[in-house]
Amino acid sequence: MPERAEEYTQKLGTNDVNIKVREIARRWGEYRSGHVVLNWRLILAPRKIQDYVVAHELAHSKHGDHSDSFWNTVGTLVPDYRERREWLRVKGNTLSV
Template sequence: MSKKYHIGQTVVPYEIRYSENRETFQLSLDESMELEVRAPISAKIDEVEAVLDDRKDWILDKLYGLAEQSDTPRQKEFLSGEKLQYRGRQYRLNVTEADVPEPQLSFDGNEFTLKLHRFDAPGDSVSIRRKRQAVVDWYIQRAGEELPERVDRFAPKLGTQYDSIEVTEIDDRWGEYENGIIRLNWRLILSPVRIQDYVIVHELAHEVHDRHSDSFWNTVGTLIPDYEDRREWLRLNGNTLTV
C-alpha cells in the first residue's frame, strides 16, 4: 500500500508491507532512497503514522540528507548579471527593455536575454512574478523538446517500449512510470545531461521491473554503470534545481 507522509512542507512517499508474523514496525530505505514500512497485519494507518512521527528526524536525515545538501539558491529578481542554470551550467542573464506585452526569455548558447516592457522593469513582486513565469515557461518548453529525445535515445538500447511521455510538474520526485506513461519533472532540464540520463533510464527500467530489485539495478547499470554516483548527486543537489 503506497502512502504519503508529510513533514512540514516535505512530502515523503512510503510503502507499507504487512506481515502476519510481525509484531513490531520496521523502517528501511532501499537503494533508491524510497521508504518502506514493515508492519503487523493488524496495524492501522494511525499507528503507522505515529511510528513515522517518532522517526521523522531519522527519515529526513536518511531520505534527503538535508544536512549534506547544497544550500537552496536565494530567490532571484531576474536582473542583468544574475545567472540562470541550464543543463548543469550557469549562464549570465541580460535584461533589456523592448516593446513586448509579456516578458520573453531567449538563449543564444552563451547567455540568456530577458526582454521586458518598461512597466515590468521595477523590482516589485508582480514584475518579479511575471519575469519568473517567463523563465519557467522557457524551461518547460525546452524540457518538453529535449527530454523526450533522450528517452527515445535510450529506450531501444534497453529494448523497452512506452505509450507516451509527459514533461510536467512533479512535486515529490524526478520521474515516474505508470501503465506505459513516463512522466519527467521539467526541472531536470536544469541538471547536467548525465543526471537527466540517469532519471530517464531509471524510469525506462520500470517498464520491465516494478520494484527496485537487484534485477532492476542491473538493468539500469547496463547503460549507466555509475548510477550510484549520479543518484547521489541528485540527492545532494536536487534542491538547487529551482527557479
C-alpha cells in the first residue's frame, strides 16, 4: 500500500508524507503531521478499498477535518469514493483473520 500511495502524494504535492502499516484500534487509518498509519487489516480488503483509505488519509495532509474541501480533494483522487466508503462501512467488520 505505501508504494501505491505515491500516485496520490504526487497529485497532492505531499511527497514528504511517511506511510506505515500496523495495528490501529477502531480505525482504518490516521494522519498525524506528515505521517499516515494504515490498519494492517486493510491487506484483507480489495485493492480499491485500500486505495480509498490511503487517499482519504493523505487528503488530511491538506485538510484537517471532513469539510467539503476535504471531500472534494478525496474525490479528485478517487472519484467513486462514496461507493468505496460505503463498502468499508458495510463490509469492513468482515476483514479479520
